Amino acid sequence: MTDHAVLLAIRRAFVVVVVGNQIGLTLPSLAGHPHGTPAWIAYALLTAVLAVVAGHVAVGRAQLHPVVAASVTAAVLTASVLAATGLPAEASFGAADWAFGLVGWYLLLVLLEWPRVVVAVLAAHICFCSAWFAHAGDGDVGNAGVVILSGTSFQLGVLVMARVVLRDARLAAAAAAEQEAARTREALTRQREQDLRAGFEGQLGAVLPLLADLADGVVTSGDEATRLRCSVAAVQLRRLFAENDDVPDPLLHELTACVDVAERRGVVVSLAVSGVAVEVPTEVRRELVAPMAQALAVAEGRAKVSLLRTGGEVRVAVVADAPAVPPQAPVEPVAVTVETSVHSGLVRSEARWRTT
Amino acid sequence: MADDVTAVVVDDHPVVRAGVEHWLASEGIALVASGEDAGVAWEGPGADASVVVLDLHLGGVAPALPELRKLVEDGRRVVVYSMRADDDVVLQCMEIGALSYVTKAEGAEHLVQAVRAAADGQSYTPPALAGALAGDSSETRPALSPRETEVLVEWFQSESKEFVAQRLNISLSTVNSHLERIRVKYAAIGRQAPTKAALVARAIQDGLIGLDDL
Structure with missing residues (x-):
């Protein structure tokens, strides 16, 4: 499997995870709680991002262009801000907070190729949500900590695994290329020896x-x-x-x-x-x-x-x-x-x- | 007459002088003088010797071509006897007017025949010389007939005139006269030296070649 194919497969898996998340987990939460228009705009923004990435994946393009990646990241962060600020009172990190975990998955989906950027942007997202939570000052700190830690550590774990798979694929591809080159060299040497032997046989005469x-x-x-x-x-x-x-x-x-x-x-x-x-x-x-x-x-x-x-x-x-x-x-x-x-x-x- | 043939040997190696003396003596040719420089052929008994056997390398780096030239211009009959077989040196000696060129790799037989022929004022073409003449591609080379060329090449290849005669289905004397004609043609080119002029004149007198061949 080439580098490209592995990246494409991982991104496909992330698309499936995000679609499942967005429809299976987030939509009921969004619909079941009193959210304002900004929340729906955020949801639409995220859906648009999902459409862009899914479009890339559908045509077999594993890599996002940096400009595209930056644009959709900005869209995701905007959605994050809209969703966090649009939450009802005391809802941050609670059952009604539909966006916190989903945004994390979106960042993984979009910035898979740039792990440092994922971590930085994810940190920014967490900081903003935490700051908004602190600013409201009326939530359950313990619950918030559990949600942040469990959600983020799981996402980071998945990111690390994806990166390891990618790295291994790259090493395997390099090793395969090296083996292929060695096989070619060997075949060439064999051919040369054969030519030499044939040449000598032709001249050896009696x-x-x-x-x-x-x-x-x-x-x-x-x-x-x-x-x-x-x-x-x-x-x-x-x-x-x-x-x-x-x-x-x-x-x-x-x-x-x-x-x-x-x-x-x-x-x-x-x-x-x-x-x-x-x-x-x-x-x-x-x-x-x-x-x-x-x-x-x-x-x-x-x-x-x-x-x-x-x-x-x-x-x-x-x-x-x-x-x-x-x-x-x-x-x-x-x-x-x-x-x-x-x-x-x-x-x-x-x-x-x-x-x- | 063979008994009248006398020779002087100019060679810087005593062992060569002794060897040549022995070869010539065993064929009834008297060696009247020998020495390591050409002076021996100009003074004393050497001055009257009928044939000069001259080594081309008398200690110096350059071949003794000036010495050869002086001897030839004085009308002496010179057989060059050298370890060198380079074609250009061989052809140069022929051009100057040596009657024969025998390489030291060639044995007593060729040297004795060359000295005998020279004593009669005739040339002798040993195989190495034949090779040099056959391989001559200089612009001044004389035009040889196909038969003459073939005789030269066969003689160079086999070193046996009997073999050449058999191969080409001609008599031994025809082989010899072909070789003689070739030498005369060579003698006729370039500057005339007394021995060369004599050689050509004699060949014309003998009917060996006509004036048209020159």
């Missing part, structure tokens, strides 16, 4: 199936073919780790990473670079490096990796001693042209990308 096969015992590391798959996977992983590094020449950085893995396997690799670094998009880099990484993974003995950048082209090539043609990259290249061939025991694989 790694996941190989790990699954090893785990299932479908293949063993003693197998030559499996070792070949492992070395392909190792180069792919190393390249993937290098892909997001912040370096001035990412393509050369990825090539160096693949060369590093091959060298650890005992392949003697020479790397030659020519031309100046150009901007190469990540997808193109993947495609440029992939054939060379595949070839290096199966290379034995010596290999020569070269990176050539001319005015309109980037060419990554590897010439290596290899027992067989390297396995084809799992993904067909889109942006680059790949050519692989074998000549007198040397495997040559080249990927070319036109920059223009």
